[in-house]
Amino acid sequence: MTTDTDGGSGEPALTIDELAARAGTTVRTVRFYGTKGLLPPPVIGPRRVGHYGRDHLARLALIEELQHQGMTLAAIERYLRRLPPGLSHHDLAIHRAAVASWAPDTEETVTAAELRRRAGRPLAEEDVERLVAMDVVRPEGDAYRLDPGLFRLGVQLLDVPLSEKAILAARTVLTEHARAAAHELSQLFRAEVAERTEADVKSLSAHMQPLVVQALLTAFQRSLSAEVRQWLAGP
Numbered sequence: 001m002t003t004d005t006d007g008g009s010g011e012p013a014l015t016i017d018e019l020a021a022r023a024g025t026t027v028r029t030v031r032f033y034g035t036k037g038l039l040p041p042p043v044i045g046p047r048r049v050g051h052y053g054r055d056h057l058a059r060l061a062l063i064e065e066l067q068h069q070g071m072t073l074a075a076i077e078r079y080l081r082r083l084p085p086g087l088s089h090h091d092l093a094i095h096r097a098a099v100a101s102w103a104p105d106t107e108e109t110v111t112a113a114e115l116r117r118r119a120g121r122p123l124a125e126e127d128v129e130r131l132v133a134m135d136v137v138r139p140e141g142d143a144y145r146l147d148p149g150l151f152r153l154g155v156q157l158l159d160v161p162l163s164e165k166a167i168l169a170a171r172t173v174l175t176e177h178a179r180a181a182a183h184e185l186s187q188l189f190r191a192e193v194a195e196r197t198e199a200d201v202k203s204l205s206a207h208m209q210p211l212v213v214q215a216l217l218t219a220f221q222r223s224l225s226a227e228v229r230q231w232l233a234g235p
Contacts, residue, residue, distance in 0.1 A: 013043075013045065013051040013052075013053065014051060014052045014053065014056075014057075015049060015050070015051070015052075016030055016031070016042070016050060016052065018052075019052040019056055019057065019060075022057060023057055023060040023061065023064075024064075025060065025064075030060070033060070033063065036073070036077065037077070038059070038063060038076065038077065038080055039056060039059055039060065039063075040055065040056065040059070042056070053089075054089035055087075055088065055089045055092065057089065058089035058090075058092035058093055059080075059092055061092070061093070061096050062080075062092050062095055062099065063076060063080075065096045065099045066079060066099055069099060083095070083218075084218055084221065084222070090156070091221060093152075093156050094153075094156075094217065094221075095217060096152065097149055097150075097152055097153040097156075098213045098217055099213070107145055107146065107147050108145070108146060108147075108148065109140060109143050109144070109145050110143060110144055110146065111142070111143055111144075112128075112142065112143070112144065115128070115137065115144050118148075118151065119151075119155045120155070121155065123155075127158055130158060130164060131151075131154050131155075131158070133164040134154055134157065134164050134167050134168060134171075135168065135171075136150055136151055136153075136154030136157075137151060137154070178216075181216065185212060
C-alpha cells in the first residue's frame with residue numbers, strides 16, 4: 001500500500017492493484033466497473049500510471065453494499081446515475097450507511113478483534129470508548145453488541161471534530177425527523193394502495209424504499225450545503 005499523495009492534497013494516490021487490495025476486490029473488477037461508468041477514471045500521473053483515491057474506495061464500498069442488498073448490476077447503474085455529481089467520499093459513505101439500513105434491523109455480538117477488523121482501520125482504545133459513548137457499540141463482557149450499518153457510520157464519525165454529546169443530540173434530531181417523514185410518506189402511499197393486495201403493497205415498498213432513501217439523502221445534503229453557505233456568509 002502506497003503512502004504517496006496526489007497533488008499534495010493528502011489524497012491517497014493508489015495504483016489499481018493497491019485500490020483493489022484495499023477494497024477487497026480484484027483488478028479485473030475495478031477495470032470492469034470503470035468501463036461500465038460505475039467508477040470515475042483515475043488521475044493519470046507520471047509515466048502514465050493511473051492513481052485512485054478515497055472517492056474511488058468509497059464508491060467501491062457503496063457498490064459492494066448495493067450488491068449485498070441484492071441489486072442487479074443494471075439497478076446499481078441506475079442508482080449511481082441518480083446520485084448528485086461531485087459527491088465526496090464522506091457523502092458516499094453516508095449513502096452506503098443508508099443502503100445498509102434497507103436490511104432488516106439486526107444486531108450482532110462480536111469479539112474485540114472482530115470489532116477492529118470490521119472497522120477497516122486501526123482502532124485505539126479511546127476510539128472504542130468513543131463508539132461506546134456514541135451508543136454505536138455496547139460492551140457485553142469481553143465482546144461487543146452492534147448494528148453493522150450503524151457501526152460503519154460510527155467509525156466514519158470518529159474523524160468528525162464533534163463531541164459525543166453533540167453527536168447523540170444530532171442522532172436524536174435525525175431520528176425524530178426521519179420518523180415523522182416516514183409516517184407522512186406512509187400515509188401518502190397508503191392512500192395510493194388502498195385497493196391493492198398485501199403482495200402489491202410489499203412489492204411497492206421494496207421498490208420505493210431505495211428511491212425514497214436516495215431522495216431524502218439528496219434533499220438533505222443540498223439543504224445542509226445551503227445552511228453551511230449561509231452560516232459562512234454571516235449575518
